[in-house]
Amino acid sequence: MSEPIAELRGATITQEGRAVLENVSFALEKSEFSYLVGRTGAGKSSLLKTLYADLPLLVGSGTVAGFDLVSLPASKVPYLRRRLGIVFQDFQLLSDRSVGENLLFVLNATGWRGKARKQQRVQEVLTQVGLSGVAGRMPHRLSGGEQQRVVIARALLNEPVLLLADEPTGNLDPEVADGIMELFREINHAGTAILMATHNFQLLEKYPHRVLTCKEGQLLDSARA
């Protein structure tokens, strides 16, 4: 079998020296889609942060996109992040520049060269999320759902192997959330694994996938139930 895109073994997820989740073991394969659920404070965001090396992995082992989380030096973290798409609930677009400039900012920061190539990539990802005409618009002139699509477009710029999404539909109307889920389905079918933290159990019923549950300091896995 091929190497998993993300894997933790016997991992402790730690916040400020305190264990939030213990003995966490799971593997996410290429093109898998899994939800991450649990009550407020149960550890969903902390688990995601550990996977993108925002929190250190001090106990246990883990790899993401071929990077060893335990031995990863700070200087290599940007290379790991470049292989990931990260989507948060609060949109975090830079408000002082256009949608296109927001996307170019990321391309420049991740080493892309060539004006034409960069412009083309911006158009490609905007088209992929169904927003081909908005490159010149300022973020605040877009609806919440459109802004979230731009955030997803930004996450797709470097063709991530894994999309980590923390409550990506949290602020959105149900119909708009459905649109984001359809978009995730397309992205997933195109080969990107997705791990999505959510409180929205209606989405779990409507779009069933594997479910990882943070509960009382443990991670439960529907695939092992």
Ligand SMILES: Nc1ncnc2c1ncn2[C@@H]1O[C@H](COP(=O)(O)OP(=O)(O)OP(=O)(O)O)[C@@H](O)[C@H]1O
């Ligand atoms: N920056 C931080 N410093 C210290 N403790 C933190 C920090 N962020 C979160 N925690 C604590 O870690 C635990 C897990 O929080 P986390 O944010 O991972 O939960 P969550 O499941 O994502 O919650 P929510 O659904 O509310 O986003 C909580 O007890 C929380 O108080």
